[in-house]
Amino acid sequence: MNLDEFLISPQETARREGPHISIVMSSRVRLARNIRGASFPGWAKKADRLKSYETIRPAVEAMPEMVGGFSEAIDSLSPLDKQVLVERHLISREQAAKNAGSGLVLNKDESLCVMINEEDHLRMQALRPGLQLKEAWTAIDQFDSGLEKKLNYAFDSKYGYLTACPTNLGTGIRVSAMLHLPGLVLAEQINQIVQAVNKLGLAVRGLYGEGTDALGNVFQVSNQMTLGEPEVEIVERLNKVVAQIIKHEEDARQTLMEQKPKKVLDHIGRAYGILANAHSITSKETLNLLSFMKLGVDLGLFPAVNRAVVDELFIVTQPAHVQKNFSDKLDADGRDRVRSDLLRERLLGVSRPGPLPPGTAEGENKA
């Protein structure tokens, strides 16, 4: 099956709606499961890994949720396709780096994705746009209950679901929300928020998960503890914390516009200026500037632009996506040129950020 033909277009992906979509880019709930008595993927010999893959793959494919889905062994995908899947946040970088005996199964609307033989035999995740952690949990819980009828999960009455890493033991759950927080970054409150969230036993990570920078002011908040607490409580706590962060972000934006409107307008204006006029731009710079443009859209400074237009640019300007749309093999410099061409073209009809919409504090002389 061809991945390009299967994947939902970036345009359509960016248009998906959900509660608090301007701040919560997506919600995700992942469960880790393993097969009893079989070596975990990181320890299994290649033959055993292939064997467990061949056991798990048909069971996952046969799930009613996977009708019309996409299923492929990781070693059958091109490096570029794997990178596209990582950029879409459908598979992890770890999974993309795996060899024979690993794979993925993705459902038609890309709301369920199962990684086979990543760190655990099964890493299944439900994805939703906006703040929909409970909905994502319900979906993955149901999927897991269906799959357990076909596979003999490693489960212990004391320790729960047994996982390769003891950090995932018990529920095997990772509940996370991807948040766009330019207000808290500009207001220099983000460190406080990160520390407060850490104190609650939750982790804050960058755009691509573990060990990555918060490019584009995008942060992933997730639980760390998986043992000793039921799934619903973990989901509920995450939900509350994310709701709080949304509120802080909204407050930070409002305060900034009241007290330092020039600082905000300057960031947004410069972001627009560079994005719309550059002739070479890295993906990192693009992400960081798109973040401010997105903020500008949220603040009503680009009245003619829908947030989906900017969200689509977040997707299509990533390295593998840039390469995908260009027939010749590009090096980094080439990609930076092609990316800038794409941005200039897309922003051609977008007028520069206008005056503050009526109703917001003018505050020109306060800045």
Added chain:
Amino acid sequence: MKCCLCKQKEAKVHLTKIEAGQMQRVDLCEECAKSKGMEDPAVSMADLLLGLGTPQEVQSAAPQAEVKCPVCGFTQADFKKAGRFGCSECYKAFAEGLETLLKSMHKGVRHKGKAPALGGEDLKEKLAALQKSLDTAIADEQYEVAAKLRDQLRALRQKPLEAHP
């Protein structure tokens, strides 16, 4: 950005640690990261963020040098190196000291929450118990009960016993 250890090569491994309200950043080149045992970002981030896998704790999780998982052959040295187990049965093989490690990373040391409908007990035992009840029911001529048990048995048998028998 240059590596903060050798100050020569380009830093490729970036670690951010926040502890007691203090944020620390470490930027290392691949060689220095490797020499510091940080070549696997997943492990090292877990080490740093959760404070787990400090040598003492990992050691206490598997106190005897000779302990080896009878199912997959994983040793305590392997666990110390990888921070992960070899198979689900390792949790039994390395049970001693495991709670100390789990306490340092989790809210509790007993699972609360979802369990497979079958309770995760060994399927063979479950099958044997059901078969016994079925035999009894037939002997007692309780055919309605027997039919239900038969259906349960059938459903269970359709489930593969193990991926690797």
